[in-house]
Amino acid sequence: MSGAAAWPVRLTFRRGARELRAEFDDGQVGTVSFQRLREESPSAAVRGHGSGPKPFQPPVPDDISVNGAEPVGRYAVRIMFSDGHSSGLYTWDLLRQLTVAA
Numbered sequence: 001m002s003g004a005a006a007w008p009v010r011l012t013f014r015r016g017a018r019e020l021r022a023e024f025d026d027g028q029v030g031t032v033s034f035q036r037l038r039e040e041s042p043s044a045a046v047r048g049h050g051s052g053p054k055p056f057q058p059p060v061p062d063d064i065s066v067n068g069a070e071p072v073g074r075y076a077v078r079i080m081f082s083d084g085h086s087s088g089l090y091t092w093d094l095l096r097q098l099t100v101a102a
Contacts, residue, residue, distance in 0.1 A: 008092050011077065013066050020066070022099045024092075030099025034064050038081050040098060041088035 006024040013020055018034045038060045061083075068080040072089050080086040090098075 005093055006096055008095065011069070011095075013069065015065060018063070018065065020095075020099075022095050024096060028096065028099070030096075032095075032098040032100065034066055034081070035060050035062060036098065037066075037079060037090070038064050038083070038085060040094075041085060042090065042094060043085070043088035 006026045006028060008022055009025050010023040011020060012022075013034075014031075017031075019031045020034065020037060021029070021031050023029045039057075065082040066079055067082055070078050070080075072078050076089040076091045077095070078086060078089055
């Protein structure tokens with residue numbers, strides 16, 4: 001890439017497969033499981049506040065699902081998980097990093 005961030009053109013939450021499929025304007029297409037999305041949440045509740053140790057997080061169940069998603073400005077999406085977690089803002093760059101080539 002030439003320094004410009006890739007822009008998502010389509011995010012598809014596939015409930016049956018329990019995964020997010022992301023398509024970017026540079027042609028990259030990839031998927032990430034709902035479980036990994038939840039484990040990698042960028043929220044302070046998961047990552048911790050500041051440079052201290054990360055707070056304890058119970059294991060994310062295999063059958064976690066996504067109940068909804070909403071855009072946040074032009075840079076991220078908020079994902080609402082079945083366990084009630086919804087405070088992480090997934091930037092386009094983070095979603096690109098989490099998706100693996102399909």
